[in-house]
Amino acid sequence: MALSHEFQALTKSFSGFGVDEKSMISVLGKWHKDDIKSYRKESPHFVQDDRLFEKWVDHHVDFLKHEFLRLKNAVVLWTMHPWERDARLMKEAIDGPQAYGVIIEVACTRSSEELLGARRAYHSLFDHSIEEDIAYRVNDSHRKLLVGLVSSYRYEGTKVHEEIVKSEAKILCAAIKNADRKNPIEDEEVVRIVTTRSKPHLKAIFQHFKGINENLDGESTFDKTMQCLCTPQTYFSKVLDASLRHGADENTKVALTRVIVTRADEEDMKEIKEEYHKQHGVSLSKKIDDEVNGNFKDFLLTLIARGE
Amino acid sequence: MATLLAPEDFSPGEDAMALNKAFKGWGTDEKAIIWILGHRNADQRKQIRLAYQQIYLEDLIKKLKSELSGDFKRAVCHWILDPVEREAVLAYEAIIKNYRTDYRVILETAFTKSAEELLTVKRSYQFLYKSSLEEDVASHTAGDMRKFLVAVVSVYRYEGEEIKEGVAHSEANILGDEIQGGRGGGGGGALKGAEEIIRILSTRSRPQLLATFNYYKQIHGISITKSLDGNPADEFSEALRAAIQCIKNPKRYLQKVVRNSINRVGTGEDALSRVIVTHAEKDLKEMKDVYLQKNGRSLDDAVASETAGNYKAFLLTLLGNQDYF
Numbered sequence: 355m356a357l358s359h360e361f362q363a364l365t366k367s368f369s370g371f372g373v374d375e376k377s378m379i380s381v382l383g384k385w386h387k388d389d390i391k392s393y394r395k396e397s398p399h400f401v402q403d404d405r406l407f408e409k410w411v412d413h414h415v416d417f418l419k420h421e422f423l424r425l426k427n428a429v430v431l432w433t434m435h436p437w438e439r440d441a442r443l444m445k446e447a448i449d450g451p452q453a454y455g456v457i458i459e460v461a462c463t464r465s466s467e468e469l470l471g472a473r474r475a476y477h478s479l480f481d482h483s484i485e486e487d488i489a490y491r492v493n494d495s496h497r498k499l500l501v502g503l504v505s506s507y508r509y510e511g512t513k514v515h516e517e518i519v520k521s522e523a524k525i526l527c528a529a530i531k532n533a534d535r536k537n538p539i540e541d542e543e544v545v546r547i548v549t550t551r552s553k554p555h556l557k558a559i560f561q562h563f564k565g566i567n568e569n570l571d572g573e574s575t576f577d578k579t580m581q582c583l584c585t586p587q588t589y590f591s592k593v594l595d596a597s598l599r600h601g602a603d604e605n606t607k608v609a610l611t612r613v614i615v616t617r618a619d620e621e622d623m624k625e626i627k628e629e630y631h632k633q634h635g636v637s638l639s640k641k642i643d644d645e646v647n648g649n650f651k652d653f654l655l656t657l658i659a660r661g662e
Numbered sequence: 663m664a665t666l667l668a669p670e671d672f673s674p675g676e677d678a679m680a681l682n683k684a685f686k687g688w689g690t691d692e693k694a695i696i697w698i699l700g701h702r703n704a705d706q707r708k709q710i711r712l713a714y715q716q717i718y719l720e721d722l723i724k725k726l727k728s729e730l731s732g733d734f735k736r737a738v739c740h741w742i743l744d745p746v747e748r749e750a751v752l753a754y755e756a757i758i759k760n761y762r763t764d765y766r767v768i769l770e771t772a773f774t775k776s777a778e779e780l781l782t783v784k785r786s787y788q789f790l791y792k793s794s795l796e797e798d799v800a801s802h803t804a805g806d807m808r809k810f811l812v813a814v815v816s817v818y819r820y821e822g823e824e825i826k827e828g829v830a831h832s833e834a835n836i837l838g839d840e841i842q843g844g845r846g847g848g849g850g851g852a853l854k855g856a857e858e859i860i861r862i863l864s865t866r867s868r869p870q871l872l873a874t875f876n877y878y879k880q881i882h883g884i885s886i887t888k889s890l891d892g893n894p895a896d897e898f899s900e901a902l903r904a905a906i907q908c909i910k911n912p913k914r915y916l917q918k919v920v921r922n923s924i925n926r927v928g929t930g931e932d933a934l935s936r937v938i939v940t941h942a943e944k945d946l947k948e949m950k951d952v953y954l955q956k957n958g959r960s961l962d963d964a965v966a967s968e969t970a971g972n973y974k975a976f977l978l979t980l981l982g983n984q985d986y987f
Contacts, residue, residue: 470781473818483820486865490829497857498809501865505816507784509794518801542808550797550812 372650440472461503462582502549523562560584663947665982674709700979737935750787813864834877
């Protein structure tokens, strides 16, 4: 006879973030046909069909599909060559509902050579250049910025010209102040600066903003771009937090796998964890432990713990 | 094919010493410099620079810059460089030197190379100038010209042969709308909007673009370059035309650049030595053939009659001539 706490356990095991395989197996493994039937009658995942049987609610099956696939997706992404990984992430972002965030994330947080590698991989995987696909698919004000970001091959040395930093910081400031009337990403000078200048140069510009209390921590495309370029650990920590909140949609949740898998071996994982702790008062590992289930959770935690 | 004539056997040390001898005393023995450097390929020149540095503890390029002058100096100092470095230097000079960026040089840099070659030039540029080619082009140009030039040097084009006919057809229409629609009837007016032209020219692969240009002619009854023909003072349209011509047939385009330079049309001397110096080891021979075909006289004859002195001797040497001293 199935017990009500077993019903709860089973429902919980496939309602959260990732599936709790152990729980599922231990409950379902014992149940007889009648137990399962009782479960169907009581569970919110099933409805009474007018043909007198309890059927799965379709969107729960879809939900389950996503949750079961999380580990597979994480493992496949993890074992992929970083170039193929980034190329596929960007392709998905281009083809899917306009998820510019991912394009900005990949284009801005990778080194010049890594981004170049991704562009090469894109050629061989999809028979197009990423520039042409983005330019073709994006028809709105985001086009120039996105094509520019994805085509950038930034100087990676540390040399920075202070006078130019100052004058360009002024230009960006003016654009930000004018943001109500004109989106900064439609300003030619903003696009020029943000898509061609080196990261040290942009970080120096960013310092000027902090001086005038502009934190650029909003949700606008311009803010996201500057965050990715200048303070990636802050950006990643925000994205991770959003993915772990209750009620997050699929696009937001999928970021958990993406960020952890793509940054796990990079130097910034440590900084991301520190920033997360600073911003949210709890360690990333603990949060994941609380919110995520099963083998998927274990995989993520192992990835985060590397290098400790 | 190259026009450069370089011997198989050579001694970098002997060459370095001979060059040093040429610098000594009153004046410079330019003929010796032409004779040696004008007959050495990139690898050999690199070894000579190294040998010169080792023996005389001096940079050969610095020495050349101080001993030579004028067009001759510029040509030799570009020639001595390794080809990738040279392209970076030419691009830098085109951006920084005059008050106006010489867009033709940037277009040559972008369109006469494979995607990988363009990358090596950009890396060399970063190494030499501690900034990226893209940021320097961007900060020295404005408006549509900027968008266009930055886009064409940033792109990493797909290099396969695949083309999509449907896309070529629709983009031929889009180009037609932007070029002809924006002019308010008749030619000669500046383009009103250039977003799509820039997008297409700066992202599509070369085979795809060629297919598009073909469709353009079929649909509009006039080649795309003719549609862009108009006011030569409209620099941006001129740049688009130049880019399209270069995409269609780089050798024919470069031959035209050389011809204009010889006839003092448009920008001056620079282009002649630039094209000869950058192509002497690559495909100058084919370009000479096109030049002869289009102009009724050989490039060698044209150079011989329009230039003078050491500059002329040097160019003719690179063109493969031995007997004019």
